Amino acid sequence: MYLASFSHGGVLKYGFRTSDEISVIDAIEAEKQLYSKAILPDTLQGVIDDPEAFVRLKELSRRESEVIGKVIHPLSDVVLEAPIPQPKRDIICLGLNYREHAMEYTTAMEEEQNLPKYPIVFTKATTTVIGPNQKIKSHRHVTNKVDYEAELAIVIGKEGTNISKEEAYDHIFGYTIINDVSARDLQKQHSQWFLGKSLDTHGPMGPFLVTEDEIERPVKLDIKCRVNGELRQNSNTDLLIFDIPTIIKTVSGGVTLKPGDIIATGTPKGVGLGFDPPKFLNEGDIVEVEIEKIGVLKNIVS
Structure with missing residues (x-):
């Protein structure tokens, strides 16, 4: 997966690049569409910390074709941030x-x-x-x-x-x-x-x-x-x-x-x-x- 932290509408989000390489999918919003129980943390650092959350993110990536609507953002419409904008340690x-x-x-x-x-x-x-x-x-x-x-x-x-x-x-x-x-x-x-x-x-x-x-x-x-x-x-x-x-x-x-x-x-x-x-x-x-x-x-x- 190609993971990214990005800002959209002034809000920091994270997700993964689509297979056509032209958009990113908001992971948290996509999870709400496809799962009744949400487990994803607020940040990409949180996903790295939590193996269960990483498995959920991989599942979302495999189900990319099922995601619809405004949770898919063209790369031209977002501001890419550092993947881990605020590292915990030097x-x-x-x-x-x-x-x-x-x-x-x-x-x-x-x-x-x-x-x-x-x-x-x-x-x-x-x-x-x-x-x-x-x-x-x-x-x-x-x-x-x-x-x-x-x-x-x-x-x-x-x-x-x-x-x-x-x-x-x-x-x-x-x-x-x-x-x-x-x-x-x-x-x-x-x-x-x-x-x-x-x-x-x-x-x-x-x-x-x-x-x-x-x-x-x-x-x-x-x-x-x-x-x-x-x-x-x-x-x-x-x-x-x-x-x-x-x-x-x-x-x-x-x-x-x-x-x-x-x-x-x-x-x-x-x-x-x-x-x-x-x-x-x-x-x-x-x-x-x-x-x-x-x-x-x-x-x-x-």
């Missing part, structure tokens, strides 16, 4: 997780040219999260080097600690896109990356949360980023240094992952920092992150 992020990006980053930052021996893990504040077509603030009062990072994001669906590689995919609810927008000057000034990664609006996410069953294991998806139509990043998630099972095993080691946790898996070569001279984002720039089988996440810098 976003977990992987740094330098593509070989060529690790080289371009360390060169530009004048750091030692070594590939990481272990996953580099940091977090990004929940207040970074915005949806498709929403504005990325430039925050010129604190940074002059705003950069983009196209990333595949994992959404956890089942709680777990010390998860093995063999069990890793069983803990995934689905996948979405995140643009790990970064303030490179802040990132360099501080020995930790949190501030440089956590400015408000610097975590665009969406447009859909694609359930795990829609994407073949192991995950090998083309990933691209365009700025004002110029292709900057062009790679495949198969080139991750630390693959998805390794990531989940690492971050769950002694740390409990919970349903709705978001893990950004790292960005490939082609970030603005890596060009000579650098190509940082400016007001008015349009950034599009595209990942195969998920969609296009588009935002403008303000």
Whole structure:
């Protein structure tokens, strides 16, 4: 299923994309049409938390042809939000997780040219999260080097600690896109990356949360980023240094992952920092992150 949180008439709703890919169905209202007893929670996060609710949502998707009337909204009539507009916990992020990006980053930052021996893990504040077509603030009062990072994001669906590689995919609810927008000057000034990664609006996410069953294991998806139509990043998630099972095993080691946790898996070569001279984002720039089988996440810098 292609799940979405969306606003319609100023009200936040959630549901699933129709099979013709041109509309979304309001899950709660569709449930009222087809079932005498309603069990769906108010938010998509609630569905991720509740296996019974997820089963009901899958049943609704299979009965799409029975849904009628105003619960079906053309995508052109809604405002897509981040799939999880207000994550419960900070976003977990992987740094330098593509070989060529690790080289371009360390060169530009004048750091030692070594590939990481272990996953580099940091977090990004929940207040970074915005949806498709929403504005990325430039925050010129604190940074002059705003950069983009196209990333595949994992959404956890089942709680777990010390998860093995063999069990890793069983803990995934689905996948979405995140643009790990970064303030490179802040990132360099501080020995930790949190501030440089956590400015408000610097975590665009969406447009859909694609359930795990829609994407073949192991995950090998083309990933691209365009700025004002110029292709900057062009790679495949198969080139991750630390693959998805390794990531989940690492971050769950002694740390409990919970349903709705978001893990950004790292960005490939082609970030603005890596060009000579650098190509940082400016007001008015349009950034599009595209990942195969998920969609296009588009935002403008303000």
